[in-house]
Amino acid sequence: MTIANKASRAPKKLSMKQRYQVLTRDLDWEPTYVDPKDVFPHTEFEGITIHDWSKWEDPFRLTVDAYCKYQAEKDKRLYAVLDGFAQSQGHLTLTDASYLNAMKLFLQGVTPLEYQAHRNFAYLARHLNGPGPRFASLCQSIDELRHTQTEIHTLSNDNKYYSGFHNFQQMHDRVWYLSVPKSFFGDALASGPFEFLIAIGFSFEYLLTNLLFVPFMSGASFNGDLPTMTFGFSAQSDESRHMTLGLEAIKFLLEQDEANVPTVQAWIDKWFWRGYRVTALIAQMLDYMLPRKVMSWKEAFELYFEEQMLKGLFADLAFYGITPPRHVEDAIAEKEILSHQVYWTLYQFSHAAAFTTSVPTAEHEKWLAETYPETFDKLYKELWDKERENIAGGGRHFVRGLPQLCQVCQIPMLFTEPGDPTTICQRESEFKGEKFQTCSNGCQWIFEREPEKYVQAWLPVHQIYQGSCGGPTVPDVLAWYGVQEGDSGEHRGSLDDRRWQEWHADSVKEGN
Amino acid sequence: MTTTTARNVGVDIQESEQNRAVVEAIEETNPACIVQHMPGLVRITCPKRLVITRDSVEQKLGREWETHEFQMAIVSYFGHIKDWDDDEIVIAWDH
């Protein structure tokens, strides 16, 4: 096979650089009969100074034709996989029905955030002054809508056979544990355009994306879920463009004016911790929900965060005077206890959730003990041993009551004091004569920085007690959540588990 | 920067038949890189700088390939995309 050399090819009309220049700069104009401040009214109130919007670079140099061509190709590949999987009854080749709990959490917790991201990037595509970032935001806005649609479409196949998928949007708006991702994103949506760029574009898409998405997708791959792996990688291929937008945003703000540096630093401090708290749900998913383990939370955190971000990215940002995020040492110190604490919590509240949980099997416990030699046997094994006895005695640990929630991250106050994994961390602040509790130094710092924002938090427990959630009893609230029989509680013996056993018993019989 | 050890940059690529040629081309262009296989993806890391050239990918693929096509392969990266033009993609840290 020989390849024609470059000189013999038909000359291209314009180079990538030239095409990008034409699209993003030559099609832009300076308003003359309207004050630019009236055209772009939202880019000054946050106190960020921009001297020259033309300095924004988009290394992808994406143009409309290339964008449409490659996005169409990505969708084609995905839908080919979806069809093949559905036609071959691919859901029966998953490792176990319990694997789908990770996907329920994804559809209920993450997919609606993609839609919110779509909305806010559309806003940025209108409101940023520079044509380069406006076009990048427009592409991202369309990407996020594509992600919403492909995720719903992919997981709709699971909805034909399994519980917990049928009502994700209403659940996202109402269910207690889903207020964690929802309020995180709501906090970003309620920020100005630059803070949103640092919150979602930088902190979420660049700093934490590998912790959020790659574990889901590798987990899918390892557990026989080809469609999820494919939509995940399809979305992630856009994600690398989004990471670039986030990184460009932060560099641009830092380079435009030195006075921007402290503001940007404070946003990094805030949004690192906000995003990190949301990843607590991922931590338990990796260590407990996946029947076949890909990597532990500790390994993922060390690789994707400590190695790539702290040693790589923050060494780069030091040039501008940016330091690693405040409270990062608390996150590092938690890496061997986080997933265990969070899963223990979801386990005892899963009667009020739209996923199911179970006591880890002996094999699973062995993996946990080997993976977490410093903590699992010492701190958590005895809880599961006690629960096994409890179950043998006819019990099953479901909490009878409602938990105290953190005013900022909205997670039950389950986290422990830095350096003391046996004492729950309780922080209290007062604002206008009212007490507000937070789960950590990070969340308290965020609360005290902008208390007038967080006093408005819609805390599920407080709302239930105000009578806003369908009624005073657990069945009332579950009905209001849209939770149906089979969605929640113990996995063993659940609707999904029973069906799974039946379907596989049939296949054994037929095979004989 | 005063750090003495060269910081890594890296890229995660979806594992597929098509992308095998891309991975091979990257290995050839960046002799110092390390390739790891993880479920569903290939992770390539390299000290300081990683370059993907159109020429090398076309040689491996045996057909024309435009650098935009790399968007079909990439899952994630770390580092900074310093340049992406018709002929090459460069991932490196700035400082």
Added chain:
Amino acid sequence: MPVKSIGTYDFPSRSRQELYGDDQLVHVWFQGNPWFCAAACYRAPKAMRWGDFWSQLVVPWAEEDPDFDPGARYAWSLHGQPLSPGDDETLEALGVVHKDVIGMRVEAG
């Protein structure tokens, strides 16, 4: 630091006491007991007597722990100070205000 905003930014707390009428939210934190992943949150009348608070709210929650002993001696705390509640004292009289955290710990020996 005030929120940076395009307009006046002044909104009431969504959990303020007046939304609960004559009741208030009260947390009970069972310290040294990892069986309960987090403190419990109750809605209780300010005039509720301690004895009722204990038997109607705390005990039904705590007995979910198979090792819970309602007859054990408990050390109580409020606002970082020891608390010695009498059965007939009301929450209000004990100094418990909206969203307070009451500590509860099994006394050694």
